[in-house]
Amino acid sequence: MSSDFASLGLSEPIWRAAAERGYTTPTPIQEQAIPVVMSGVDLLAGAQTGTGKTAAFAMPILHKLAATSETAFHGPSSVRALVLVPTRELAAQVEESVQLYGKNLSLRSLILIGGVKINPQMQKLRRSVDVLVATPGRLLDHIQQRSVDLSHVEILVLDEADRMLDMGFIRDIRRILAVLPKKRQNLLFSATFSPEIRTLADGLLNNPVSVEVASRNATADTVSQRFLAVDQDRKRELLTHLIGEQQWHQVLVFTRTKHGADRLAKHLSQGGMQAMAIHGDKSQGARTRALAEFKEGKVRVLVATDIAARGIDINELPHVVNYELPHVPEDYVHRIGRTGRAGNNGQAVSLVSVDERKQLSDVEKLLKRSFTKETIVGFEPKQSFSSQPHAPHTRRPAAPGAQRRAPSRSTGGGNRFRDR
Template identity: 55%
Template sequence: MTFASLGLIDPLLRALDALHYTQPTPVQTNAIPAILAGRDVMAAAQTGTGKTAGFALPLLQKLSMEGAPVASNSIRSLILVPTRELAEQVHESIRAYGKNLPLRTHVAYGGVSINPQMMKLRKGLDVLVATPGRLLDLYQKNAVRFNQLQILVLDEADRMLDLGFSREIDAVLAALPARRQTLLFSATFSEAIRALAARLLVDPLSIDAGKRNTTAKAVKQWIVPVDKKRKTELFCHLLKKKAWTQVLVFVKTRRGVEELVEVLAARGVSADSIHGDKPQPARLRALERFKRAEVQILVATDVAARGLDIDDLPQVVNFDLPIVAEDYVHRIGRTGRAGATGEAISLVCADEVQLLSAIETLTQQLLPRFEEAGFEPDHRVPLTDARGQVVKKPKKPKKPKTGKPALPAKA
């Protein structure tokens, strides 16, 4: 199977060749012909399986082939995404795939000035990638119109609902024309998303490019039990011992992120951070520095669990386990992408055993444990079984009271 056999036009094929895309992934093989044919699509695919190209390539082809002029402040297609990082990533891919096509594209999200985004929309756009909140801001200012909208894409819609965007999504959908092509792409589908799809999609093609909530086989996963107070010391030890060159580290809190960056800097290790308190330009600079290998360690909260596309990232470290088990799948999906191999290491303390159990139950696998010499925990992490359930420790027998002989049992 080749991209040409899927019916893609020459300008897209040349762009794919420049990007060294050789063969379509399963989700692309199924989605591209259906979207070109005008069908609604509901696709579930693990992160790293090429779902962005799965919807972007046929979308760009349809827009370029129809070639309709865009009225002022109007858009012909809308791609809704949950986070700023994902918006930037998707728009970057759109630009790369469509570099040989005469299409106008832009990205809109909060945390930065709205004025440049309004200026871009004045001439009209073929493709707008946006987060729900900023899109509504633009709509309420009459900076964007939907009368020419032909294609709507909901990317990572489950995450949008997780982040509390359900009202914003409903408001956006109410403003869109009823006649349109709708594409729903996501790494996972919750029951709420399936209900949303049933309301939005018309006779959709359903694509399941992998088991729900599974982790990529190319990622080697294991955990290292450790006491909570020694996590930073253990991470620095492993960094030096294993000579890690580039590591994405996930920490639970924003404060914890900055504390780890400070410790690393004090030890002469180049590190930067991404979290919700940092302005968007600073977050983008941190990501670009990491991609260019100007910093060795990128420490992030779950704001970066989705939307980071880093070529050949060798290691992901869960300094803290995520509160939501599904985020584990997305965190470690930053490595082992596009057929490459990767490693995901989790530093787990005793009070995280319930989080560990939830992850193992979700992914239906028992994560192997390897204790690091010199860091064996005083507070042991309880064992879990093959179903991801915590194995209760047997109760210790009560010691008989001293000084009095035990009474014989009554007959």
């Protein structure tokens, strides 16, 4: 058994664990980031979802921790490496990867997320932890309860830092940074580099090495993108038609709101399709169960909001549908990045009504390209996209419950999406 990961300097137990899962050739972000992390310097990494960025930091961190385990501090509740992520689903994905690559090592990992009881977590924290994966809100709960010791953290990772800032976690992050030791290695991963991310990086990183494997806000070449014009009140009918007519068996559908996700999943289920919704109001148990059944093929359609879908990692997911275009164009990139992962082909289909002209235009401006609006026979919209944009008297009224809602998005330091 051999692996190109060995040439990057990773220890045999780590690359062997990867090889057993069929991972033998590093992705571009892994080729660039792994040697940097192993060298001990700070890292600023730009990588889109689906590029293998989790392994890019998990594998070298495990290598470093295993090499120094005998001399490291192992006091009660102490943590050696801390990975901060924006959502529970992403936390589960990252911790799963840590367990995968570290299965041949004597290292202990733990996940701290909201939505579950805190006391069992406190029990597990009585022992030392090598790699702790946490969402900011729940980690702060443990800091306040003094059930976790972060004074010996050797490595800090901020994963999907752009999303954490979007969700209003900047104050939480600063509070966590305040209790960490000054001397540590810092790794920041982000899909985009906004001025806010640059400011955060400048205050966090010490002479970092910068690596970037994709242009800002780029979409993967392995994802085909289609935009289907349809009246708002016929979207559910068209979605059902597409799934049935084209025999899609695993479809991730995005809606803007939690209520919209619930309504759509109920409609699909009543039509005979196995469908479940996943969003922030669902219990953690329900979210985990829905995702597991979707991965196993027991659920045909998973309807998700943007927040809940972060961390859904299915290498061979064939179809993503934008039931509604997002208000923030960068979210379009994140959404369709759920398919076409790890070199596999995927298809992203967006159902676009005439009142979503602005959202479509914003996506086109972001990606610096224009998209052809297709129509499906029998579902032609009553109003053309080429007609005047301000013609409300010709617009077909939206169906009950399908009206446009204001974006539920926090851009400041609030905690609207705080993941406790």
